[in-house]
Amino acid sequence: MSVVLVIHGGAWAIPDELAPASVQGVKAAARHGSSVLRRHGATLNIDGEVELDAIIVDGKTLACGAVSCVKNIANPVSLARAVMEKVVLFLLGANKFAESIGITMVPTDKLVTEYERKEWEKHKKYIRTNNISDKVGVIWIQPS
Numbered sequence: 001m002s003v004v005l006v007i008h009g010g011a012w013a014i015p016d017e018l019a020p021a022s023v024q025g026v027k028a029a030a031r032h033g034s035s036v037l038r039r040h041g042a043t044l045n046i047d048g049e050v051e052l053d054a055i056i057v058d059g060k061t062l063a064c065g066a067v068s069c070v071k072n073i074a075n076p077v078s079l080a081r082a083v084m085e086k087v088v089l090f091l092l093g094a095n096k097f098a099e100s101i102g103i104t105m106v107p108t109d110k111l112v113t114e115y116e117r118k119e120w121e122k123h124k125k126y127i128r129t130n131n132i133s134d135k136v137g138v139i140w141i142q143p144s
Contacts, residue, residue, distance in 0.1 A: 044120040050111045054080040067094040
């Protein structure tokens with residue numbers, strides 16, 4: 001089964017000194033697919049915390065599920081799939097819903113690599129001073 005992986009390098013004003021590394025990272029992710037995404041830690045938000053988003057859509061039925069700003073969940077797309085498959089409407093919040101269906105919670109520090117922590121420390125002043133967004137996006141299309 002073939003998949004399509006669409007990647008963008010982030011929705012922020014990438015500083016000139018980071019642009020080559022950003023381009024290389026996007027190229028590496030495109031070349032190596034999901035293995036790149038699985039072995040790297042989450043990018044930290046402006047407060048130095050991990051918050052992850054995910055959305056999943058079934059191309060045949062157009063059923064969908066999404067979660068936003070979840071913490072302590074290593075694979076938020078699994079939670080988004082559960083939302084798609086099991087939920088008509090919920091008001092619990094994604095993390096409480098995850099707990100209610102048995103999604104494993106992990107300590108936040110397990111989602112952050114030492115490299116990302118150092119990068120965040122290095123660039124947090126730049127990020128705060130320039131009012132920069134802290135999101136990166138990936139789209140994975142897997143035909144059934």
